[in-house]
Amino acid sequence: MLEYYLKGMLGAWGSPALDFIRDHPTVVAAVLLVWLGFVAAGRWQLWRIRQESVKLVVAAAHELTATTPHLTSRELYERIYILWSERVGRWAWFVPHRLGLWPAPVTAKTVQQKFSFSPEWVAEVLRQHEIKLKEDGKHIQAH
Numbered sequence: 001m002l003e004y005y006l007k008g009m010l011g012a013w014g015s016p017a018l019d020f021i022r023d024h025p026t027v028v029a030a031v032l033l034v035w036l037g038f039v040a041a042g043r044w045q046l047w048r049i050r051q052e053s054v055k056l057v058v059a060a061a062h063e064l065t066a067t068t069p070h071l072t073s074r075e076l077y078e079r080i081y082i083l084w085s086e087r088v089g090r091w092a093w094f095v096p097h098r099l100g101l102w103p104a105p106v107t108a109k110t111v112q113q114k115f116s117f118s119p120e121w122v123a124e125v126l127r128q129h130e131i132k133l134k135e136d137g138k139h140i141q142a143h
Contacts (some may be wrong), residue, residue, distance in 0.1 A: 038094075042103050045092035046114055049106075052091045053117060055083060057125045061133070070134045073123035084117065087090070 007015040021028050034039045060080045064071055083139065085108035094103035126133055 001073075038103050039096060039100065040094040042094055045106075045108075046095045046111070049088060049091050049111055050097070050115060052087070053084060054125050056080060056087065057122050058129050058131065061126055061131050061134040063130070072134050074119040076126075076133065077122045080122075081117075123126065126134060 007018060010018060014052055057076070057080065060083075061071075061076060064076060065077065066076075067111075072115075088111050089106050092106045094120070095102040095106055095110060095114055096102075098110075104110045123133070
């Protein structure tokens with residue numbers, strides 16, 4: 001009865017699809033396993049991009065604060081954004097799409113949809129690494 005009800009709801013295209021799923025569970029499981037592998041690989045690559053971004057921000061902060069002592073997180077962000085957007089494509093092949101259901105190519109725009117690479121993010125990374133910068137007339141203090 002439930003199967004009849006589902007086939008009626010799914011219509012002309014859904015009924016054969018439901019029959020295929022029921023008749024070929026191994027094929028369906030293999031497809032879902034491959035899909036899960038892509039999702040997991042994309043999440044790992046996004047994690048790796050975050051780690052590389054942190055390394056880039058910390059290295060740039062150390063380098064630039066030596067020459068520009070009154071640097072703000074916004075100025076640091078503006079100086080490294082172009083470098084970050086060039087390198088982000090080298091750090092991974094794909095990341096999960098904005099909805100997380102399929103892979104998307106790595107570009108600065110797609111990565112920024114998944115995590116906010118912004119002056120605020122840069123300031124938080126510097127705070128976590130106890131790097132002090134000038135910010136709106138005050139120094140950022142590490143917590």
